[in-house]
Amino acid sequence: MWRALVELTRRWQAPVPVPEPLWQEVLARYPFIAARPASERERLRGLCQQFLARKEFHGTHGLEITDHMALCVAAQACLPLLHWGPGALRWYDDFVGIVIHPDEVVAHREVMDEAGVVHHYDEPLAGEAMAGGPVMLVWRHVRGHAEDGRLGHSLVIHEFAHKIDMRHKPRHADADGCPRLPTGFLGLGARAAHALWADTLQDEYRQFRNAVEMAERFGAEPPWLDAYGAHSPAEFFAVACEAYFVNRPRFEAEFPRLARLFDGFFQPPPLTGAATP
Numbered sequence: 091m092w093r094a095l096v097e098l099t100r101r102w103q104a105p106v107p108v109p110e111p112l113w114q115e116v117l118a119r120y121p122f123i124a125a126r127p128a129s130e131r132e133r134l135r136g137l138c139q140q141f142l143a144r145k146e147f148h149g150t151h152g153l154e155i156t157d158h159m160a161l162c163v164a165a166q167a168c169l170p171l172l173h174w175g176p177g178a179l180r181w182y183d184d185f186v187g188i189v190i191h192p193d194e195v196v197a198h199r200e201v202m203d204e205a206g207v208v209h210h211y212d213e214p215l216a217g218e219a220m221a222g223g224p225v226m227l228v229w230r231h232v233r234g235h236a237e238d239g240r241l242g243h244s245l246v247i248h249e250f251a252h253k254i255d256m257r258h259k260p261r262h263a264d265a266d267g268c269p270r271l272p273t274g275f276l277g278l279g280a281r282a283a284h285a286l287w288a289d290t291l292q293d294e295y296r297q298f299r300n301a302v303e304m305a306e307r308f309g310a311e312p313p314w315l316d317a318y319g320a321h322s323p324a325e326f327f328a329v330a331c332e333a334y335f336v337n338r339p340r341f342e343a344e345f346p347r348l349a350r351l352f353d354g355f356f357q358p359p360p361l362t363g364a365a366t367p
């Protein structure tokens with residue numbers, strides 16, 4: 091009955107209200123969204139309408155994008171924007187396309203080492219976000235897994251955390267886990283705020299990487315957070331964002347310093363000004 095939501099939104103170029111049954115389906119799929127206060131769920135629903143009006147979805151390998159699929163992406167992608175005021179979606183206005191593959195894809199990579207030798211390798215991808223470019227997602231993972239809540243996993247939040255990290259950076263600058271902070275972040279000036287963020291993230295990243303290494307090399311207890319976060323500070327930030335939004339109690343118990351930092355970023359007090367571009 092409401093299968094045409096994405097189509098109507100695209101044709102009218104205006105937000106189309108999300109039908110109640112469709113919204114309830116998405117809440118049932120993602121308990122961490124359903125558990126939010128009613129006022130936040132309504133605000134999120136409004137953000138989803140605007141998100142769907144601004145983005146274009148493409149399915150590959152014959153995958154037909156249904157309204158349910160588009161809303162599954164929108165609801166998770168907009169969760170980090172919940173407290174950033176009316177201009178929040180501008181954080182995502184550097185791209186339009188969202189490409190969804192039915193299953194994991196293999197990316198052919200090449201890197202040049204210090205000696206100038208080019209190495210080729212294949213990397214299986216569940217998702218990818220490029221600065222100024224589209225977001226790629228694999229539906230099998232967007233849909234979610236039974237253990238996602240306990241483990242604090244969300245592929246969509248991961249990729250959109252990369253988008254937030256990349257936004258407002260100079261051209262060709264890589265994501266580094268340090269997004270642009272709102273004015274008055276934790277009551278600090280801009281320079282002190284950035285230093286606090288960068289130092290805390292680096293410190294937590296180093297500890298996490300050590301814990302992953304101890305587990306992999308010496309059989310120590312593996313840390314709770316996804317080991318993929320040990321790849322780089324940018325991946326650590328993305329993985330930590332997933333956990334922060336999906337399993338806040340466990341995240342706070344494991345990373346109290348990051349939880350306070352993320353609260354200051356994702357839930358800034360109204361008087362400090364919203365984090366808009």
Ligand SMILES: [Zn+2]
Pocket residue numbers: 248252325328
């Ligand atoms: Zn990543």
